[in-house]
Amino acid sequence: MGRLKSFKDLLIEKLKNLRSIDKFSLSLILIAITLLSVFILFPVFSVVLDAFVEPSGEIGFQNFVNLIATPSYRRGLINSIITASLTLTTTSAIGIPVAYIMTRYVFRGKKIFTLLTILPLMIPPFVGALALVGMMGRNGIITNFLEDFLMLFGINISLKEGLILPNIPGIVLVQTFHLWPLIYLNTSASLSKIDPTLEESARNLGATGFNLFRRITLPLALPGFAAGALLVFLWSISDLGTPIMLNFTDYSVFQAFNEYTIQGGYREIASVISIVLTGISALALVFVNKYVGLKEYATVRAGAAPKSIQKRISGKLNIIVVVFLTILILFSIIPHLGTVVMAFTKNPSYGEWVPQGITLEYMVEALVDSNTSLSILNSLVYALLASFAGIFLGASIAYLLVRKKFPGKSILDIISTMPFAIPGIVIGLGFLYIFSQPIVGNFRLTSFWYILVIAYSMRRLPYTVRSSHAVLKQVHVSLEEAATSLGASRIKTFTSITLPLIMPGLMAGAILIFITSFTEVSTSLLLQPIIGPFGIYARPLTLQILLLAKGGPTAVKVASCLGFIQIIATSIGLYITNKLLGGKAGLAFGG
Amino acid sequence: MVYVRLENLEKTFGSIIAVDNISLRIEEGEFFTILGPSGCGKTTTLRMIAGFYKPDKGKIYFNKRLINKIAPEKRNIGMVFQNYALWPHMSVFKNVSFGLEMRKVPDDEIKSRVNSALDLVDLQGLGDRTPDQLSGGQQQRVALARALVIEPDVLLLDEPLSNLDAKLRVEMRTEIKKLQKNLGITTIYVTHDQKEALAVSDRLAVMGLGKIAQVGNPHEIYAKPANKFVASFIGLINLFSGKVSKVSKDNVWIKTKTGLDLVSSSITNVKEGMEVLVAVRPEHTEVHSQDYFSEEGNLISGIVEGIEYLGDLSRYSIKTQYQTINADQYSPSAEKSFKMGETVRLSFEKEQIHLIEII
Numbered sequence: 037m038g039r040l041k042s043f044k045d046l047l048i049e050k051l052k053n054l055r056s057i058d059k060f061s062l063s064l065i066l067i068a069i070t071l072l073s074v075f076i077l078f079p080v081f082s083v084v085l086d087a088f089v090e091p092s093g094e095i096g097f098q099n100f101v102n103l104i105a106t107p108s109y110r111r112g113l114i115n116s117i118i119t120a121s122l123t124l125t126t127t128s129a130i131g132i133p134v135a136y137i138m139t140r141y142v143f144r145g146k147k148i149f150t151l152l153t154i155l156p157l158m159i160p161p162f163v164g165a166l167a168l169v170g171m172m173g174r175n176g177i178i179t180n181f182l183e184d185f186l187m188l189f190g191i192n193i194s195l196k197e198g199l200i201l202p203n204i205p206g207i208v209l210v211q212t213f214h215l216w217p218l219i220y221l222n223t224s225a226s227l228s229k230i231d232p233t234l235e236e237s238a239r240n241l242g243a244t245g246f247n248l249f250r251r252i253t254l255p256l257a258l259p260g261f262a263a264g265a266l267l268v269f270l271w272s273i274s275d276l277g278t279p280i281m282l283n284f285t286d287y288s289v290f291q292a293f294n295e296y297t298i299q300g301g302y303r304e305i306a307s308v309i310s311i312v313l314t315g316i317s318a319l320a321l322v323f324v325n326k327y328v329g330l331k332e333y334a335t336v337r338a339g340a341a342p343k344s345i346q347k348r349i350s351g352k353l354n355i356i357v358v359v360f361l362t363i364l365i366l367f368s369i370i371p372h373l374g375t376v377v378m379a380f381t382k383n384p385s386y387g388e389w390v391p392q393g394i395t396l397e398y399m400v401e402a403l404v405d406s407n408t409s410l411s412i413l414n415s416l417v418y419a420l421l422a423s424f425a426g427i428f429l430g431a432s433i434a435y436l437l438v439r440k441k442f443p444g445k446s447i448l449d450i451i452s453t454m455p456f457a458i459p460g461i462v463i464g465l466g467f468l469y470i471f472s473q474p475i476v477g478n479f480r481l482t483s484f485w486y487i488l489v490i491a492y493s494m495r496r497l498p499y500t501v502r503s504s505h506a507v508l509k510q511v512h513v514s515l516e517e518a519a520t521s522l523g524a525s526r527i528k529t530f531t532s533i534t535l536p537l538i539m540p541g542l543m544a545g546a547i548l549i550f551i552t553s554f555t556e557v558s559t560s561l562l563l564q565p566i567i568g569p570f571g572i573y574a575r576p577l578t579l580q581i582l583l584l585a586k587g588g589p590t591a592v593k594v595a596s597c598l599g600f601i602q603i604i605a606t607s608i609g610l611y612i613t614n615k616l617l618g619g620k621a622g623l624a625f626g627g
Numbered sequence: 628m629v630y631v632r633l634e635n636l637e638k639t640f641g642s643i644i645a646v647d648n649i650s651l652r653i654e655e656g657e658f659f660t661i662l663g664p665s666g667c668g669k670t671t672t673l674r675m676i677a678g679f680y681k682p683d684k685g686k687i688y689f690n691k692r693l694i695n696k697i698a699p700e701k702r703n704i705g706m707v708f709q710n711y712a713l714w715p716h717m718s719v720f721k722n723v724s725f726g727l728e729m730r731k732v733p734d735d736e737i738k739s740r741v742n743s744a745l746d747l748v749d750l751q752g753l754g755d756r757t758p759d760q761l762s763g764g765q766q767q768r769v770a771l772a773r774a775l776v777i778e779p780d781v782l783l784l785d786e787p788l789s790n791l792d793a794k795l796r797v798e799m800r801t802e803i804k805k806l807q808k809n810l811g812i813t814t815i816y817v818t819h820d821q822k823e824a825l826a827v828s829d830r831l832a833v834m835g836l837g838k839i840a841q842v843g844n845p846h847e848i849y850a851k852p853a854n855k856f857v858a859s860f861i862g863l864i865n866l867f868s869g870k871v872s873k874v875s876k877d878n879v880w881i882k883t884k885t886g887l888d889l890v891s892s893s894i895t896n897v898k899e900g901m902e903v904l905v906a907v908r909p910e911h912t913e914v915h916s917q918d919y920f921s922e923e924g925n926l927i928s929g930i931v932e933g934i935e936y937l938g939d940l941s942r943y944s945i946k947t948q949y950q951t952i953n954a955d956q957y958s959p960s961a962e963k964s965f966k967m968g969e970t971v972r973l974s975f976e977k978e979q980i981h982l983i984e985i986i
Contacts, residue, residue: 517679518712522777523700523729532725536716 060526061440064432065448071429072451075494079466080314080458086307086469099308109305112288113312119207119287120272126212127268130364131219132261137357138220139227142348145358152365154217158607159371160555161214162578163599165281166585167374168210170592173198173282177377178370181389202284210278213371215271219264226260227253262328270317274459277557280582288313292461293562296468310462317457375603378596383589398590402597410573411580412601417569418485418576419553422492426549427542429493430500431508437501438508439516456498460558463495467563485565485574492553499552500545507541508534544616551609555602577602628655629689629780629813631676636685638671645671647837648685656811658804662824663834664860669817670785672834676815677783678702689780700729705774705812706783710790711766713758719745719769720754726777744776747806764795771803775810782807782814788823796820800827821861825849833857850908851981858906858983863942865912865952867905868985874899878977881905885949890924891980904983911979912954914943917970925975927952931965945973 057065090098103109134153138146156164171178176198183195200206230253238252279287285294292309295301349357379398381391402408433452437445455463467490471481481487511534519529560576568574575583577598584595631653638646646668653659661669674680676687678699687694694702705726713722723744727737745751748768758766767787774782787803788796804827807814818824824831825845833840833848833856840860841853852858858866869883879897881889889905897903917928929952933944941959945952954973956963965971 512710512712514708514710514712515714517677517699518706518708518714518773519725520679520699521677521704521706521783522726522773523703524725525700528729533714537714 057440057442058526061436061442064436065442065444068429068433068436068448068452069444072448075467075490076451076454076463076497079463079470080454081466082469083307083462083466084311086304086465087311089304091302091304099304102302102305103308103312108286109288109291109309111286112291112309115204115286116273116288116313117316119204119211120269122204122208123211123215123272124265124268126208127216127219128261128265130212130216131264132223134216134220134361134364135223135227135257137361139224140346141357142346143350143354143357145361149361149365152368153220153361154610155365155368155372156214156217158603158610159214159375160578160599160602160606161211161275162277162281162555162557162581163375163596163602164214164371165210165278166581166592166595166599167371167378168200168213169198169281170378170596171370171374172200175386176200177374177384177389177391179389180384180387184389200282202282206282207275207278207284207287210282211272211275213368215268218267218271219261222264222267223257223261226257229260230256258328262324266320266324269320270457270459273316274313274461274558276461276561277578280561281585289459289461292465296465296562306461306465310459310465313459314457314462317459321457372603375596375599378593379600380597383593398593399597399600401590402594402601405594407573407575408580408584408594408598410568410570411575411577412598413570414485414568414574415554415577418488418492419550421489422496422553423546423549425489425493426496426500427504427546430497430545431504431538431542433497433501434504434508438505439513452501453498455495460495460556461562463491464559464562467491467559482563483566485568487563487565488560488574488576491559491563492556493549495556495559496549496552499548503541503545503548504538507538507545510541511537540616544613547609547613547616551606554605628811630655631781631813631815632686632688633672633676634686634688636672636675636687637683638668638675638680639683644837646675646682649834649837649839650685651832651839651842653813653815655813658807658814658816658827658829660816660818660824660828660831661834662818662821662831662860664819667834668837669819669834673783673785673815673817676781677704677706703777703780704783705777705779705781707767707770707774707785707787709786711758711770711787713766713769713773715758717757718754719750719756719758719761722758722769723754723773723776726773730777740776741772744772747775748772748802763791764799767791767799771806775806775812779812782812784814784816786818787816788818789820796823803827825861833860835860852906852983854983855904855985858904858981863909863953863955865907865909867950869903869905871897871899871901871903871982879982881982883949887927887949888924889975889980890977891982892977893980893982896984897982902985904985906981906983907975907979909942909953909955910940910957911976912952913974913976914945914954914956914965915972915974916965917972919972919974921974923974923977925977925980927973929971929973931967931969931971934965934967943971945971947973 087099088095088097090096092098103113138150138153159167170176173179174197179195179199182199183193186193200209234256235248235252238248243251274289276289276293279285279290280293284290288309292306292313295309296303296306377391380394380396382393382395384390384392403412430452433448436442437449467487468482471487474480515533515537516529519533520526524532555578556576557578560578561582564579565574566572581595581598581602584591584598587595631651633649633651636646636649637644649668649672651659661672663669671680675682678694678697682695689702714725717725720741723741724737727740732740741754742751745754748771750765750768750772753761753765758769761769767790770787784803788799791799800823816824816827825848828845830842830844831848832842835856841848841857843851843853848857849861852861852864855866858864867881867883867885867887867889869881869887869889871879872882872888873880874894874897877892877894879891879894881891881903883889883905891905920926927945927947927949929945929947931943932946932951935942935944936959939957941956941964943954943956943965945954952973
């Protein structure tokens, strides 16, 4: 390479980068920075600041002290950490073996399982929790069935309280149902990319069986697993929906939510809890990054990567594997079946478990009741707009990150990935602190439905930045340069060359934002705008589900119908995304 | 017809100076190659001419026009990229017609010009295929057609053959050379393959570490390398450091650091006492049996340490008391070959000994 320059020259180089950037990109940068600052940075900072405002009005650490000193809050924090850790353990115990089986073995019936293993992703976790509580909670169909079933064997246990209780095991169970595919998908992504020659050379040198697995395979699969594990941990610790559904009040996120929304609640503790949870999330992120690294290094060789070796198994082992997977799938569809049963059948009598007939009355009620049907429409509008906004902003940021050099680039990268590690409740609280201040006269942004669209698109931003980033990287810059060299302006190059090539990935990203916004929980419950797109009713679908779920038996059934609608929307969306991304949709969803 | 002039060009990336004050003039219609190892700055130079990099210092002219500030899409250049950069979502026809569409050429003219371009590169009838349906060689030709159809002022090629297999590379370079000669477009070609550079270029510049080591026609570059870098980069060469001990009307005598006495007829600009690098190509190094004698001098005894049979020649590695010397023997036969460990005598013709002044 050429000779090296001095430090002064380096500085001049950096400033030169700023001057040489084109106007179009410069305006994109400014827009992105402004939006990110106003809708991510400021809200987060406001929550941080609020944590230091003591009830007396002074600035200090009193709130933190109260968090540790008060038994219930202390319990909430410990419970959250324990739950997240336990969920991580259970999901790994399921996900890792499944990943190994599916990537390394070929067996009869494998094809069916490949489709079924992402079933849990098709049901929004909130709806899943509702179904699980309905089926396995107090007087749930499965609960009553189990009681009767055990009776056949002379085992007389009262399951009056239900199988799923408002405690840590209950939360862990519900979360595991939804989250184990994240471990499976991410681990198998790593496992399947491992160049078989890496293992072959180890085998050549004498490593076999478990030793081989432990020293070669496992470390190489670690980045994938770590990515999944991080997702599970972060999700679990900031999960608001499940504790609400189970009515488990000793859970930090739920406590924060309660203290803020209840009249005369201890508001500041909500901020403290939120930033403590954020701090734990950030620590987890740093820890994983530092000690494991989320980079893939499983493909070392140059040239074409050979397919990973798969062993064909048969006989006894085949049966064991199939039985294991079948039981797993059967458990996994309990939430789906539960939703359908609760939505479309009449309740059995108390203590019984046989449904009393199929009916559409609850679905009709859901579609006819003005508020309920409006909430469906509202969420459709919010989700649609959020996906447009998210794609536009995400693709622009990805474009800047992939194609341009400018000072502050890494900061842009960090801020646009921040929402990943920030619990939804922090964004919600931050929006409330900042945007419930009147802007002009009596106009408060938080009274209007736009606030939800903004919240959804900001929360999902990392996903769109990532999917746009991945898809843009596949368009080699020489393809754009070739167009430029032949006379195409910047815009023409973008519309003729870049856009058509990244469209499938962009669409997939847009659909994912749509699905996740349609079923979003945290900010939907916290931000409660009044003015909606169709009148004075702005409630999104998830809030409507929650309100109904806490109502009488009929209301719960209507809630299940709404949940069913969410399942259908999610499944259709995932199907289309899968087609667009060529079979890797599950990864994009969880990853 | 356009000539290209580079004046004191400089480009830095971070703390590394990739192109360090280079000046060049590429004549109208010339096939000019920039040759050098990876990282020498040749591609950076090309991309500055194309307009994808802005020079930190220096000027670039197309004829008398300063083009530094002109956007790449307005420079009327045709560029062939190393990876061809064919658009996968467009047919071959659409790929080639793109530049004409940008120039708002009417449709029927586009059709005839694209078809002529495809004819030119021997791809008639393949207009409806998509790039993924073509072989590497065919893709390369589409990239060429796409660059040529717009009748550019300057044709830029960035290592266009490096992704092809060896045989195809040789075929394609001949075709490119022929095309260029027929069309007469000023062409700047970048490669690290010295055989390629020697085969196609009217003139070439050898670059190293961001600087130009030598500019000249292929013969000059090969036979009269101006410095050690060019000498050792192009082909194999035997190098001896030494001092000029005597200069006469016809001959120069050199004593090498290792004590070897050599005589050369390369007397231009040579003075007594000068420090020089003596350069002799292996093909000008003859191998004889150990009792060979010639009055000319330039004889060295040695032992065969290695033999590479390359089909058309045998390459010997001869260990001598001074250093290891490479010698090529063309059309080797069983009778004329030497064996490993055999003692031999090497000779150089004084006309083939080239002197490089060490500055």
